[in-house]
Amino acid sequence: MIKVRAERLNFYYGATRALQDISVAVQPNVVTAFIGPSGCGKSTFLRTLNRMNDIVPGTRVEGRVLIDDADIYAPGVDVVALRRRVGMVFQKSNPFPKSIFENVAYGLRINNMAGSRSELAGRVEESLRQAALWGEVKDRLHESALAISGGQQQRLCIARALAVRPEILLMDEPASALDPIATQRIEELIYDLKQAYTIVIVTHNMQQAARVSDYTAFFWLGRLVEYDRTDKIFTNPAEQLTEDYVTGRFG
Amino acid sequence: MRRLPDRAFQAVALAVLCLALAALAALILDVWRDGASRLSWDFLTGFPSRRAESAGIWHALTGSVFVILVTAALAVPIGVGAAIYLEEYGTRSLLARLIEINITNLAAVPSIIYGLLGLGLFVRALGMGRSVLAGASTLALLVLPVIILTTREALRAVPRSIREGSYALGATKWQTIWHQVLPVALPGILTGTILALSRAIGETAPLITIGALTFVAFVPDGLWSPFTVLPIQIFNWVSRPQPAFQVNAAAAILVLLALLLTMNAAAVWLRDRYQKKLV
Numbered sequence: 001m002i003k004v005r006a007e008r009l010n011f012y013y014g015a016t017r018a019l020q021d022i023s024v025a026v027q028p029n030v031v032t033a034f035i036g037p038s039g040c041g042k043s044t045f046l047r048t049l050n051r052m053n054d055i056v057p058g059t060r061v062e063g064r065v066l067i068d069d070a071d072i073y074a075p076g077v078d079v080v081a082l083r084r085r086v087g088m089v090f091q092k093s094n095p096f097p098k099s100i101f102e103n104v105a106y107g108l109r110i111n112n113m114a115g116s117r118s119e120l121a122g123r124v125e126e127s128l129r130q131a132a133l134w135g136e137v138k139d140r141l142h143e144s145a146l147a148i149s150g151g152q153q154q155r156l157c158i159a160r161a162l163a164v165r166p167e168i169l170l171m172d173e174p175a176s177a178l179d180p181i182a183t184q185r186i187e188e189l190i191y192d193l194k195q196a197y198t199i200v201i202v203t204h205n206m207q208q209a210a211r212v213s214d215y216t217a218f219f220w221l222g223r224l225v226e227y228d229r230t231d232k233i234f235t236n237p238a239e240q241l242t243e244d245y246v247t248g249r250f251g
Numbered sequence: 252m253r254r255l256p257d258r259a260f261q262a263v264a265l266a267v268l269c270l271a272l273a274a275l276a277a278l279i280l281d282v283w284r285d286g287a288s289r290l291s292w293d294f295l296t297g298f299p300s301r302r303a304e305s306a307g308i309w310h311a312l313t314g315s316v317f318v319i320l321v322t323a324a325l326a327v328p329i330g331v332g333a334a335i336y337l338e339e340y341g342t343r344s345l346l347a348r349l350i351e352i353n354i355t356n357l358a359a360v361p362s363i364i365y366g367l368l369g370l371g372l373f374v375r376a377l378g379m380g381r382s383v384l385a386g387a388s389t390l391a392l393l394v395l396p397v398i399i400l401t402t403r404e405a406l407r408a409v410p411r412s413i414r415e416g417s418y419a420l421g422a423t424k425w426q427t428i429w430h431q432v433l434p435v436a437l438p439g440i441l442t443g444t445i446l447a448l449s450r451a452i453g454e455t456a457p458l459i460t461i462g463a464l465t466f467v468a469f470v471p472d473g474l475w476s477p478f479t480v481l482p483i484q485i486f487n488w489v490s491r492p493q494p495a496f497q498v499n500a501a502a503a504i505l506v507l508l509a510l511l512l513t514m515n516a517a518a519v520w521l522r523d524r525y526q527k528k529l530v
């Protein structure tokens with residue numbers, strides 16, 4: 001069974017081709033890591049999976065991305081509904097300048113999932129618990145989300161994404177701006193979340209990819225060089241280029 | 252040694268600032284010396300009179316406030332709406348860029364030109380006559396470009412990460428603008444709007460052009476009522492030969508200045524308040 005399948009995907013910023021013929025199949029309920037040096041296209045590819053690049057002017061996609069066997073770039077696809085199914089956490093935590101509670105409640109409200117007051121509060125608590133943040137913020141739910149620490153903000157963004165019950169969670173270097181302890185908490189969280197979600201994580205930290213992921217895709221210059229089980233990529237890669245990268249010979 | 256030019260520049264900047272402040276202070280002091288003695292409750296609540304000592308500004312003060320409120324009611328929704336369209340929805344087409352350049356130019360058009368437009372369009376063609384509505388419509392046209400420009404500036408300053416965060420949750424474009432972008436941009440929009448309106452409240456030329464009466468002995472009682480405003484009253488008094496009317500003019504200037512400063516203070520207060528709410 002395949003959750004996300006890209007077929008000969010090409011992506012252009014204006015005239016520049018940023019992704020070349022990417023074909024990859026992501027399994028459900030596992031963690032898939034995209035690794036590669038800066039500018040290799042891993043983040044761009046991640047953002048094609050929820051059509052986040054649509055809001056960047058001058059970009060163009062060729063090829064197909066299938067989620068549950070339906071092409072998300074087919075004409076008539078509801079992008080708004082797609083993004084509710086495919087949640088995203090960004091490199092730099094971006095809580096809304098509102099209270100902690102409102103940050104989590106926002107997605108529920110705009111998707112008409114808020115229900116009654118107590119239902120809404122229940123969903124907010126559930127999401128904060130899932131993101132392992134509830135204990136730290138339960139007494140200050142109505143304080144500004146910008147007042148908590150960077151690591152907490154990033155977990156709040158994860159809680160916010162989980163609140164609308166996505167099927168897939170895309171994470172774009174979610175721990176790159178965090179200290180080691182906050183990073184460890186995020187990684188533990190990813191491990192817990194994969195029971196319920198299909199997770200795709202972009203990281204330039206190879207140790208992190210090795211720790212959290214089941215499958216790893218190595219990108220280089222806009223191409224997918226190798227995609228396999230994580231242990232295989234890190235111990236016995238098929239491509240010389242992959243080996244050179246994971247052993248730190250370049251990058 | 253390298254710090255010397257730095258210090259020199261600081262000194263020059265400070266001197267220029269002091270010069271500007273001194274000029275303003277001298278102006279206010281001069282007007283204060285001339286007019287302060289005339290300021291009284293009777294002056295504020297009085298109506299025009301041929302005798303300078305019993306003339307007041309109630310009709311002009313209420314006229315100014317009324318006209319500015321109607322101007323705001325007309326210009327703010329249109330201006331903010333236009334800015335949202337241009338910034339968020341408008342494509343980078345040739346037409347859009349032409350419109351942009353035009354708006355920037357409109358902000359620099361002399362106000363009397365707007366007066367002529369108001370006279371032709373609102374007073375005559377649309378048959379509004381010399382009413383509050385015609386005056387406010389003219390002033391609304393005058394401040395519209397400034398409101399559009401400052402609103403766009405404020406919208407543009409909203410970080411992309413906030414928009415992306417909203418879109419990533421399955422928000423529509425409008426939900427993103429309404430719930431996330433506008434609240435963050437609001438302090439900037441408010442400041443720009445109030446500053447634009449305080450420019451409008453001091454305008455004389457366009458209102459004279461459309462024929463706002465210079466002698467009105469009553470408070471405007473509706474959108475179709477004739478009216479006058481403080482700057483026109485001041486202009487009227489200054490052009491009288493009797494020195495007592497010059498004193499009245501100085502006192503009216505003080506009232507107008509107070510009104511302006513209050514509006515600007517409100518702009519600062521509102522901006523701080525909303526910024527605090529955001530953080």
